[in-house]
Amino acid sequence: MTVDEASNSSEWSREQDKAFENALATYPEDTSDRWEKIAADVPGKTLEEIKQHYELLQDDVNRIESGCVPLPAYSSSEGSTCHAGDEVTSKKGSDHLGHFNSESDHGSKNSRSDQERRKGIAWTEDEHRLFLLGLEKYGKGDWRSISRNFVVTRTPTQVASHAQKYFIRLNSINKDRRRSSIHDITSVGNGEILATQGPITGEPNGAATGGSSAKSAKQPSQLPAAPPGVGMYSSPTIGQPIGGPLVSTVGTPVNLPAPPHLAYGAVVPSAPMNMGP
């Protein structure tokens, strides 16, 4: 793969990758002194390294788009190369991550009894954000494009499934919501979650972020009616409030999708899921 290429120049830690990723989203191409700013945001990396890394990234994206590089084998390959472990460990070190093997493998319609159901790999906030971006850009239904250009770590099927849950969640917002979930994130920002604009939250602080259920989950829904931006399907909040910073993010998917060498370890990464006790 291209893994080695990436790690060649110098080691990029997940944190650095994430910082890099966020910086890319933060400073659009037309930003003056873009690289300087990005370099400033990525600790321990020089301007040179930043540029080099970006070129690599672009190259990978190009290859992906030109079809030269098969989409990641997702779960299957993840297991081998990787890190999947650390990243998705989203929740409290749940153990179910170790064993995702051989992707469902379409063809085989093994009955459940035959093949054990794959344990779910939780979506990270990063992935969810990318999903939202993709949703905004391609709209509802084009899961393939979203999977291909945004959430490269997920298959179209997974994206569709996630979307299904997401919309269900949105719809049920009016009802009483008891626990916070990643689906409460209905908009994206530069690597940060714009604490949902009110719809669901109600959580004073970025409760949604910490993900792991801020105890505030107890709060009964205080939104009797459908929240402002959240319509029904289509683009709820999405596509509206995001305005600002996001605008730059969208439309430049190049920044977002993780190229092969990043896709499995760096980008989806660790995400700020659980910040420890």
Next chain:
DNA sequence: CTGCGGAGTATGGTTCACGA
């Protein structure tokens, strides 16, 4: 009054079936 444990419930992810 506080801490612990168990039961119940919500949430999230995968898989299957059906239709366009």
Next chain:
DNA sequence: TCGTGAACCATACTCCGCAG
């Protein structure tokens, strides 16, 4: 072939009762 809807299953979280 792809998207959608529904069902199934596993896990995490919350609530409640009991013991110390």
